[in-house]
Amino acid sequence: MSQVADGFRSLSDLFASPEVAAEGIEAPRGTVVYEQGSPATDVFFIHHGQVRLYQVAPNGEARLVEILGPGQWFGCAALSDREGHVTQAVAATQTQLSKVTADRLVEYAAQNPAASAQLIKQLAGGIQSAREEAARLVFQDCNQRLVSAMLRFSDSAAATQQGENVVLHLTHEQLAQAVGAARETISLALTEMRHANVVRTGRNRLIFNREALRQLATSPHGSNGKSHEVEQLA
Amino acid sequence: MSQVADGFRSLSDLFASPEVAAEGIEAPRGTVVYEQGSPATDVFFIHHGQVRLYQVAPNGEARLVEILGPGQWFGCAALSDREGHVTQAVAATQTQLSKVTADRLVEYAAQNPAASAQLIKQLAGGIQSAREEAARLVFQDCNQRLVSAMLRFSDSAAATQQGENVVLHLTHEQLAQAVGAARETISLALTEMRHANVVRTGRNRLIFNREALRQLATSPHGSNGKSHEVEQLA
Numbered sequence: 521m522s523q524v525a526d527g528f529r530s531l532s533d534l535f536a537s538p539e540v541a542a543e544g545i546e547a548p549r550g551t552v553v554y555e556q557g558s559p560a561t562d563v564f565f566i567h568h569g570q571v572r573l574y575q576v577a578p579n580g581e582a583r584l585v586e587i588l589g590p591g592q593w594f595g596c597a598a599l600s601d602r603e604g605h606v607t608q609a610v611a612a613t614q615t616q617l618s619k620v621t622a623d624r625l626v627e628y629a630a631q632n633p634a635a636s637a638q639l640i641k642q643l644a645g646g647i648q649s650a651r652e653e654a655a656r657l658v659f660q661d662c663n664q665r666l667v668s669a670m671l672r673f674s675d676s677a678a679a680t681q682q683g684e685n686v687v688l689h690l691t692h693e694q695l696a697q698a699v700g701a702a703r704e705t706i707s708l709a710l711t712e713m714r715h716a717n718v719v720r721t722g723r724n725r726l727i728f729n730r731e732a733l734r735q736l737a738t739s740p741h742g743s744n745g746k747s748h749e750v751e752q753l754a
Numbered sequence: 755m756s757q758v759a760d761g762f763r764s765l766s767d768l769f770a771s772p773e774v775a776a777e778g779i780e781a782p783r784g785t786v787v788y789e790q791g792s793p794a795t796d797v798f799f800i801h802h803g804q805v806r807l808y809q810v811a812p813n814g815e816a817r818l819v820e821i822l823g824p825g826q827w828f829g830c831a832a833l834s835d836r837e838g839h840v841t842q843a844v845a846a847t848q849t850q851l852s853k854v855t856a857d858r859l860v861e862y863a864a865q866n867p868a869a870s871a872q873l874i875k876q877l878a879g880g881i882q883s884a885r886e887e888a889a890r891l892v893f894q895d896c897n898q899r900l901v902s903a904m905l906r907f908s909d910s911a912a913a914t915q916q917g918e919n920v921v922l923h924l925t926h927e928q929l930a931q932a933v934g935a936a937r938e939t940i941s942l943a944l945t946e947m948r949h950a951n952v953v954r955t956g957r958n959r960l961i962f963n964r965e966a967l968r969q970l971a972t973s974p975h976g977s978n979g980k981s982h983e984v985e986q987l988a
Contacts, residue, residue: 630867650884
């Protein structure tokens with residue numbers, strides 16, 4: 521679910537099909553598409569813009585789960601037997617969506633084996649991604665998780681390419697919410713990575729070379745930002 | 755995926771169908787059904803016994819992800835576009851399985867809308883469960899996660915009912931692997947819960963009343979095992 525799969529277009533067709541009769545939605549930046557715990561009946565497809573999925577703790581603390589963009593869809597709790605959404609969905613920019621009831625989508629998919637196979641493949645991939653994320657929370661330290669999150673989001677709608685580098689449009693606070701750490705911890709780790717010339721930081725953005733960061737992640741020195749073997753930022 | 759859904763029988767039928775031509779497997783206790791990272795091509799259905807899914811870190815540390823029993827299935831990486839399994843599957847008792855290639859299962863499901871709808875529903879449920887587990891790892895302290903894990907596994911193949919109580923057949927080490935904590939931490943927390951009369955412990959087993967534990971989880975005193983408002987073990 522976190523990446524646009526090859527055959528994704530058939531799902532795009534599914535949402536565009538007149539028989540599915542999706543409802544178009546214009547969501548200005550900041551719109552809560554659905555609240556966590558609200559009845560999960562609809563599935564949403566993104567045409568333009570960016571949607572972020574959060575999990576919110578009883579004390580208000582938030583976890584950034586996914587950053588989604590054009591061609592991706594969300595709201596899969598509606599396809600399960602859960603009654604409420606497990607995440608909160610927020611439009612991070614001006615966003616254009618299609619909304620379909622899960623019942624209608626499943627009904628239509630049942631008559632379209634290719635679409636159904638795509639849905640199955642993407643949902644199965646979603647389980648793998650969510651489990652890998654849980655494993656990172658158990659096995660990896662905060663610095664390793666930070667690098668994992670930066671790599672993961674470098675493919676997302678929050679990233680743009682600038683020459684050989686990725687520009688990731690996230691605040692330290694948002695990164696902290698994705699990593700499951702305090703903002704101060706993330707800021708400190710980014711400062712170390714900046715001193716090691718692996719990351720440049722700007723206003724609400726991080727600039728880095730994906731390959732250099734990947735090497736940092738697999739370096740035997742770990743991801744403490746002090747390895748001298750990594751290729752530095754051009 | 756972690757619970758037997760109402761309409762599950764149609765998936766059981768799917769695996770039993772002569773057209774699917776599942777291969778029967780007898781797995782003695784301790785059999786590794788598949789290794790983490792091994793090619794994900796097959797999906798497995800449990801007729802008898804118990805299978806546990808683990809995630810293993812590069813340093814050998816393990817996380818217990820799921821405990822599955824009769825009527826449940828696993829190996830969903832094979833349905834995704836991942837090439838390798840994200841978990842390791844181990845038969846925890848003498849286990850009887852059916853094995854089907856994912857391709858054949860999806861092909862057959864495509865011709866059986868009810869089975870396909872079931873697959874979609876269960877996979878979507880699996881994403882919710884995995885995300886909720888990740889949220890617990892971020893938001894909950896170790897004691898809260900311990901109670902969550904005990905409640906979750908009280909519905910699993912590792913649990914038996916004994917009057918009003920649940921007997922959970924897990925070692926402290928296995929619980930620690932499910933909670934993502936050190937064994938010593940879990941043993942200490944269980945000792946506190948035992949002193950509070952919420953849990954009894956035996957050889958490789960925990961005995962508790964599910965409702966009392968659920969009250970402990972939602973008690974304003976948290977799950978520090980010291981609340982006096984919880985209903986005690988009969």
